[in-house]
Amino acid sequence: MEPLTEHRGVVGPVVYGYLRLVRASSARQEALTASLAEYCRQHELHLTGVFTERSASATVAFTGLLDVLALPDTYGVVLPADCHLGTNRIAADRARRIEAAGARLLLIRGARRPRPTGHRTASPQYRPQPGPQCRDVRTGHV
16 A cells, blocks of 8 residues: 555645845845745745846846746746736736746735725824835836
């Protein structure tokens, strides 16, 4: 009798991480990389590598990401949030290119959802703010 799947060394779907960290500290990069790894662990994904863009105008890491997406058995790309793809126009193009490569785009923190009518917002001093490099792809707001 063979052991159950949970007792075998089965590798989950292969994914790659992508971070766009223009003005972020190394501590933030480490924390985001750790969050990618934890997300993959929880969802039984095999995080094979993380591509990091450190300049707003650079595209080397994204080009490398597209290259590995062409490899067989690649499932998708994991990002902390959609703002890591870049500004609105750039992000939309990059998302299309990832999907055209046959990969799934997995977001740890999904897109912002509109608030229901009549929903009260928190007072400004308690409203959480995203990092300075993140903008909502759909609205362009920070």
